[in-house]
Amino acid sequence: MYEIIKILNFLIENGIFVYAIAIFLSYIVMAILSGTEMVRYMRKNSFVDYSAIISSPYAPPVTILAPAYNEGNTIIENIRSLLSIHYSDFEVIVINDGSKDDSLEKIIVHYQLEKVDFMVNYVIPTKPVRGVYKSTNKAYSKLLVIDKENGGKADSLNAGINISSKKYFAGIDVDCILEEDAILKMIKPILEESQNRVIATGGVIRIANSCKIKDGKIVKINLPKNLIARFQVLEYTRAFLMGRMAWSRLNGLLLISGAFGVFDRDIVIKAGGYDRNTVGEDMELIVRMRRYMIEHDLKYRIVYIPDPLCWTEVPDKLRILSRQRNRWTRGTMETLFKHMTLFFNPKYGNLGMLGHPYWFFFEWLAPIVEIIGIFYFLLVLVMGNPDWPFFFLLLGFTYLFAVTYSAWAIIFEEFTFARYRRKRDVFRLLVISLVEPLYYHPLNVWFALRGNYDYLIGNISWGKMEKKGFTDKAKIKK
């Protein structure tokens, strides 16, 4: 017994120490990579003349796919916002995923739609399409609405992919607010590569809570008044500006948020479309597309651009946030375990040796290791006696590391896009970064653990049920 305890003790203490050092180092490396990539990006785009390209009829055609489920309150506004995008050749396909409210009727009346006889080609199998609508008004000729039986977000997107005919498609959440030149900026990296085929581009998601919105456009950007949303501003800034940019540079990106990404339709179809049996369909698709490209020996890239192009409302209540994080955790686990063959598989290059293991260890495992650590600490507290000065020193170290890291993220934002123009807002963000590790972070760990628990339980009983529909969209009255 004593031996076992001793070995366990040794393993936990050493393991966690090594793990912690690895995770800190990886953050530092990512920050440096992101930094250099951002500098390059900002320089090269400081003098791009987009207006000439907008008017050019030779820019590649793009379909915007916007799945909607029970969005009746805002759907008219959202569609108007989508139709006002600046791009030469695009269409907007809104997919009504069997909404139970009156959203379809509202759209039909407002946009003067009528049913057309559309020969749906089920390249990717989906739930049956009940009808395809086009407007009788020429002003809305770019709009197409699909009415289908409820099958979840992935299923809706697949239906949209089947019906769209253009070379690229952008998958977005219907309640997102896109900047006018969003599509153009997302298409640009695809055109810039000549050696590799760019199969997807991801964009930054920004937080629209408390921003002034008029006619489907952001007119004034404010820091959210709500504390939970404010924490997320910091979190998103850090993740997008310091994390994803680095992964883009390494061509190891595993995730393009479902809220906004442009994809090569052809490759998506070849890879099999969105997976309907996961709650993390956005991540799963990217992993599968990458696998497809590598297994067919094709040169490819997945690119990320840091411009703030897509604004969305984030949960401002803990209950909703908890459900969102819970879902994200389950999505990650499903994707990671489904593609376990990638794990340290040299055949898959960066994806196998870097991307997958990173997500496995530092995204999925992190909250678990953390909770083990806390329990272990409590055990020691009860049974023995911790080395207090050393403890506080290390605590201070982790805390200060977190704060410094956040501060760097704020600096990145400040030197690139600086969307929060008021000085007050920046200082508020800094204050938030001081509080975050103490309040918001533990909450997140808790939500992630609940996600793990639900994943394990769900495998036995009720997991499948919840996957239908857009279960927990943050609904905020505008």
Add this chain to the structure above:
Amino acid sequence: MKFSVSILFLILLSAQKYSSYGQESEGFIYHIVKSNENVYQISTRYNCPVDSIKSWNYLDQNLKILPGMKLMIRQRSIIVPIQLPTKNKLTSETGLVAINCTSDSRKNIQRPDSLIAVSGNNYLPLLSNSFETDTVSSFSEIILHFYNSANSLIKIILFLNLFFLASVASLLIVILNRRLRDGYIDFKKSKCLDRYRDFITDWLYEEHLPYVPESVLQELKDSVNRDVFTSELLSLHANLTGDSADKLVELFHLAGLKKYSIRKASHSSWNVKAKGFRELAQMKIEEESNLISKYLHSENDFLRIEAQMAWIQLNPKDPLSFCDDPEVNLTEWGLLNSLVALKKIDAVPDFRRWLPSLNKSVALFALKMSGVFKQFDNIDLVTLRLDDIDLDIRHEAICALGKMAVPSPSYRLRQLFLTEESENRTEILRSLIMMSDSSNVPFFEEVLLNETEISIRILAAKGLVSFDSVGEEWVNSLFEVADPVLKTIIIHAKDERI
């Protein structure tokens, strides 16, 4: 998860290294010698041999100890809590932790060589945390004492903590500084922007002065003012043509901005250089084109595209001469930009020259442009490229033929259809529809009836429908005998909205 840059509290863990678990733990405790105590009494009290106490504490042969002295006792079994002198507040409370007896005022006990050696689970060095309060009088001394007695790991962490603190503070200052500077520049800009805008419009539409007033020239020596002026002038120029555009070029020269543009074009950092190229091109400063030509084949994609665009605008006679180089690498983004630039100079070269190019990107470019500018003379060369082994080139050639919409190559396309891959087949049908050549009708019919892929069948039906009234008849006759799937396809194809 997706955004978790988890800030780990797990390091907490490393903090408990030296804790013990009640029983069977090895470690040192210490005993403070009271008056009239000797080593033998102590050895019986702690149930350990005298020799051990001697060796642990480096005692001399006489086993001489003095009251107040600390003796280290190694514990094997259950640890006996020791009462600590009350004054000794800073010592570890229970004595379960190994104690390093730092040399105190009495200096009787030597410090063990290495605490690592005596620590029970000893992979991390120990923190020494025992010192006597009566020798430490102030807070700073406590800190200093703590620092001196700490091992290197602790020192590193301490140092890092200080570094983090300092960096957060300095980042704060950086942000403040930047905000202030930005505010100042914005203020300066707003002050002069309207004035310059008025000045430039006056220059264009009011009475035309042969020189720029001295006051303006003076102001333009300031870099912020100059930037505002230049960008105002250039953006206005971009939207003008003819006489007024020439006037602006004249103003540019008179205001002495040329030398700044040249300076930019020779700047060492590439983004400034690219800006310089753009200004030179827009202002038609041809004598500097050798500055640009160096970068036509630059490794840097963006600089290269800028250079190429500038080259096109500065050499209207032979704008695309850089395409002759077999090594040149044109991205699609570059193509779009070149197209814009070509439209600006309004002189389209004959792309015949590059159609047979072995360089893939040049060939693609030439094919695309032949289609866009409908250079019908090149049809023969474009058709030749239909046999290319490269899928992309074939694809582009098909597109180009479709854009030209001349019926002559339709036979060749129909043949190609039989061997092509699905993506190109769709494109072939699209091109054939554009050509509206009645010899395609049987082909469309066959595809519509025999193909399995629905998207291709729809296109074929669209091809039939495209022949207005004649096509309608064919389609209607087909419709009468069609199965449900075919019926839907035909209805779909007839609907012009989709």
